[in-house]
Amino acid sequence: MSTESNKAVARRLYEEVITNHRPELVDEIVAEDVVDETLGADAVALAREGFRQHVEGVWATVKDVKASVLDTVAEDDRVVVFWRIEGVQQGPLFGVPPTGRHFVGHSISTITFRDGKIVRYRVLPDRLGIQSQLLEPRA
Incomplete structure (x- = not known):
């Protein structure tokens, strides 16, 4: 697959799956043997089902979630979002x-592809920025 098609799939993850709550797309864009590094030691064992649980966890944790892709950089089989x-x-x-x-946070994800599907997912969120918004004293 081309880097442009991989970038398009990465964009779909955030804009269609996360924002538009389309869990049925997980089977289409995520490989059965995906390693979701956000799951820690369980990443390999849980595979696609673990990835689905990660997505559902975002929905359960963040009401009215909106994920917006700001930029992508791609080379070979890897896309940075x-x-x-x-x-x-x-x-x-x-x-x-x-x-x-309400909070706003920024993240950088590294996504590796095989045959147009996500096979490895890693995210580096701005945890401190999000925590500070959630914990700041109310006026």
Whole structure:
């Protein structure tokens, strides 16, 4: 697959799967043997089902979640995605109990592809930036 088609699939992950709540697309764009590094030691064992659980966890934690792709950089089978997430915290997030507060965060993900499907997923979120928004004293 071309780098452009991989970038398009990466964009679909955030804009269609996450923002538009389309779990049926996971089977289409994620390989059965995906390694979702956000799952830690369980990543290999859980594979696609673990990835699906990760997505469902985002929906459960962030009400009205919107994931926007800001930029992508691709080479060979890898795409780096610079993206923004926003919504209202309704579940525990980065050690912060539910606050009902709106937040905006930025993340960088590295996604590896094989035959047009995601086979490895890694994300580096701005945890401190998100935590500070959720924990800042109310006026």
